[in-house]
Amino acid sequence: MQIVEKEIKIPYSRDAAGLIGHFKKEVESKVPSGEIPIRFVVTESTRGGFKCEIGTLACEGDQDWTQVSSIFDFKKRPFENTREFNVVLLVPTGIGAEIGGHAGDAGPLARLMASVCDNLITHPNVVNASDINELPDNGLYVEGSLITRLLMGEISLKKVRSNRVLLVMEKHPCGPYFEDKSINAFNAARATLGMEGTQIIRLDEALDMRALWSNAGRAVGRIDHFDRLAAVIDREEGKFDALALATRIQVPMEFHTEYYNEEIDMVNPWGGVEAMLTHTVSTLYNIPSAHAPMMTDQSTMNLDLGVVDPRKSAEIISEAFLHCVLKGLHRSPQVITDPLLINHPDFISASNVSALVIPDGCMGLPTLAALSQEIPVIVVKGNKNQARVKLEPFFSKARHFYTVENYFEAAGLLMSLRAGVSVESLQRPLKKSLVVSSLDPAMVSSQSNGSGR
Structure with a gap:
């Protein structure tokens, strides 16, 4: 079973309100039968059409995932629940965002956003920093595809006190040295976080994960032999609540030095393929998941990279890169898919989401879903990135669409929305x-x- 990212072109449409349906129809016509769309993003918009990237899982053998709900399925929220003010904060993986595009360097941003809401719903890319994870106390660590489905009205989130965390790690070809790093990180989380670790499963037949670039400049990748991981998840069903993954990611050797060279503006090459893997796991199994890369070999471990960009420093001081994942999954909310329970007042559904904050240029399903749900969307122009879609021409007339220059303004706007103060009244x-x-x-x-x- 293979997970790949494809580039497709979709005819242009000015119907902002109907874009989800438009994209669903076009993608379904272009993706071969037997392949399941896992993630979708618009990378560029012109009068000639939308340039898009679609991640797909190609099913093989006896495994049949064709009954999995489409990522384009959308359910309008029946009402807005204002009992709490809950904010979704996204910094999409693989787009080289100046804030949040490296190693947990959006952690301070998460703390700022959390200070003006009851619950902050964010994803691993925002706070994962190898051995560091500064997720705020009122932060919910939610895999990115699950946040999309939350906004699409397909699932809700149930807070937990703790999860049973399963670690699946790759059998390292260089021997036990690197495996021991992951095992020690897992045991450290049990001893210091109080995490309940069910067990560690060594994947003797490894996944093949390779980092690649798309023509749009996004970090993507290719994953072969996903069925090996699927077999483990199927066998362990019911024995764990959240899945931590530690495997190697193949990149050219020069990437290990070029990424940390401040004269080379390189997008983090590892994050894109990691997102492809966890999107697939969480989409198929409705469980929290997150991935940490294993060091590929001793020569990479021995690189002397000196003092690097502070946004990347967390990676330099780590050898296992795993603690951030374990801390996040320790209390990651459970996924509710039962249509009769999704809007239960004790769960967080689309009805409970009060706002979405996202960098400019990011036209994906979360943005489209939020606007379709009449959830306020705050676009931050100052967080520059590789995305090339100008959102204002599409959504400037939408009642709940706002643009700000920076995250300080975004925090102020959230406070205004929470207080019920019309933005216009302060202009x-x-x-x-x-x-x-x-x-x-x-x-x-x-x-x-x-x-x-």
Whole structure:
């Protein structure tokens, strides 16, 4: 079983409200039978069409995943539950975001956003920093594809006190030295976090994970032999609540030095293929999952990279890269798929989401779903990245679409939304109210009683 990322072109549409259906129809017509779409993103928009990337799982043998719900399935939320103010914070993986595109360097951002909401729903890319994970106390660590399905109205999240965490690690070809790093990290999490570790399973026949680049400049990849991991998950069903993964990712040797060279502006090459793997696991099995790369060999371990960009420093001081994953999965919320329970008041569903904060240029299913659910979307222009889609021309007329320059403004806007303060009321000049005739709504009565009130 193979997971790959493909580039496709979809005809242009100006119907912002109907884009999810438009993309679903076009993708289904372009993806061969026997392949399951795992993730989808628009990388560029022109009058000639949308350039898109679609990650797919090719099914082989006896394994049949064709009954898995489509990533494009959408259910309109029946109401907005205002009991809590819950914010989704996304910094998509593999786009080289200036904030959040490296090694947990959006951790301070997560703490800021968490300070203005009841629950912050975010994904591993935001807070994972090898041996460091500064997820706020009111933060929920949720795999990216699950956040998409949450916003699409397909699932809800159930808070937990703790999870039984299963670690599946690769049998390392260089011997036990690198395996011991992962085992020690797992035991350290049990001893210091109080994490319940069910067991460690060594994957004797490994996955083949390779980091690649798309033509749009995004970090993607290819994964072969996913069936080997699927067999383990199937066998251990019911014995664990969250899945930690530790495997090697093949990249050219020069990437290990070029990525840390400040004169070379390189997107993190490992994150894209990691997202492809965890998207697949969480989509098929409805479980929390996260991945940590294993050091590939001793020569990579021995590289002297000196003092690097602070945003990447967390990776330099680690050898296992695993603790951030274990800390996040320790209390990652469980996934509720039963349609009769999704909108239960004790769970977090699309009805409970109060806002989405996302970098500019990111036109994917989370953005489209939030706007379709009439969830406020706050686009941060200052977090530059590789995405090339200008969102304002599509959504500027949407009632709940906002653009800000930086995350400080985003935090202020969230506070305004939480307090029920109209954004317009704090802007100057403050427009006068429009008065219209009840007999002819098109007639502005200011002609007879002044220019407005």
